[in-house]
Amino acid sequence: MANNKDSKTKTTVLLVVMVILGILLLRQYLPAIQLPTDGAIQDEMLRLDSRQKDLDNARVVRYELGNELQRLRAKASGFWVRKRPGNAVEQEVLDEFNNIVRLAGINVQSREAKLIKTQNAMYVQEVEIHADIRGVTMKEFMRFLKEVESNPRRFHWSSCKIDPDNVNKPTGIRANCRLTAYLLSEDATRLLSSEAVAVETLKESGKTPAKTAGGDRRQSSSGARKAASSSDGKPDRATIHGNRRVIK
Numbered sequence: 001m002a003n004n005k006d007s008k009t010k011t012t013v014l015l016v017v018m019v020i021l022g023i024l025l026l027r028q029y030l031p032a033i034q035l036p037t038d039g040a041i042q043d044e045m046l047r048l049d050s051r052q053k054d055l056d057n058a059r060v061v062r063y064e065l066g067n068e069l070q071r072l073r074a075k076a077s078g079f080w081v082r083k084r085p086g087n088a089v090e091q092e093v094l095d096e097f098n099n100i101v102r103l104a105g106i107n108v109q110s111r112e113a114k115l116i117k118t119q120n121a122m123y124v125q126e127v128e129i130h131a132d133i134r135g136v137t138m139k140e141f142m143r144f145l146k147e148v149e150s151n152p153r154r155f156h157w158s159s160c161k162i163d164p165d166n167v168n169k170p171t172g173i174r175a176n177c178r179l180t181a182y183l184l185s186e187d188a189t190r191l192l193s194s195e196a197v198a199v200e201t202l203k204e205s206g207k208t209p210a211k212t213a214g215g216d217r218r219q220s221s222s223g224a225r226k227a228a229s230s231s232d233g234k235p236d237r238a239t240i241h242g243n244r245r246v247i248k
Contacts, residue, residue, distance in 0.1 A: 073192055079124065080153050080183040090115050093127040093181045096153050101131075104144035109134045116180075123188040126180060128158065133175040134165065141173060148179070155179040 084092060090113040101108050109132040116126040133141065141162075148155050158178035164170035184192070 069192070076184060076188070076192055078154055078182070079188075080181055081189060082183060082186065085186050089125050089183060090127055093129060093183070096151070096181070097129050097131070097155070097179070100147045100151055100155075101144070104140070104147045106133060106140050106144050107135045108132070121185075123185050123191075125183045125185055127183065129155070129177075129179045129181070131175075131177045131179070133177060135172055135174075137172050141175060153181070155181055 080093075082089070082092065094111065094113040097111065097113070101111075111129065111131045114128050114130070116128055118124065118126050133144070136144070156179065158180050159176075160178070161176045163174055165172045165174050
């Protein structure tokens with residue numbers, strides 16, 4: 001009888017130990033089971049409400065981003081987009097100018113492309129072409145002007161001085177020309193793609209779009225703000241200057 005009692009006691013102790021170990025293992029490896037109490041339901045409702053507000057704010061940011069992107073693209077439409085980003089920017093502009101000269105069929109004594117350092121060089125690159133044209137008639141030179149005007153990649157006139165090739169017996173003209181091209185940098189091209197701007201906007205916005213919904217309108221991204229600054233500066237004035245086609 002004593003042995004049976006001892007055996008039952010050991011079995012009971014063993015079962016208790018196993019139950020305790022089982023509870024500990026469950027608490028360790030399984031997520032805590034939360035009963036649907038009033039407090040738990042209220043917390044879940046608050047969490048869902050916060051997620052809904054975040055979604056609404058993201059929609060506001062997306063809408064404003066689309067408007068800003070269209071505005072920036074409209075401002076950037078007059079700039080060159082690099083065809084060969086790996087090559088020197090001066091060479092690309094010079095190649096385009098040489099193509100114009102070839103189509104016009106004129107003689108250019110010398111030509112040089114120079115990259116101008118500007119404040120917004122990170123987004124807009126300015127390249128000036130200096131060309132010395134000699135031995136052409138006025139008709140041939142007008143053909144050159146027409147080719148510059150009709151070229152899809154815009155050149156803007158900085159200056160153009162025209163003189164007779166011979167003061168006593170002129171047979172043609174010589175012209176000293178300066179033209180400028182404005183190109184979008186690779187960073188600007190990337191920022192004007194909707195994917196890149198969206199990524200940078202979401203990185204910066206966080207939960208701040210809630211202010212946007214309340215009327216605090218902010219720029220979509222720092223890159224977009226700088227690109228807008230670039231578009232509002234020198235290139236726009238150059239475009240106006242080019243449209244006037246001032247020839248000194």
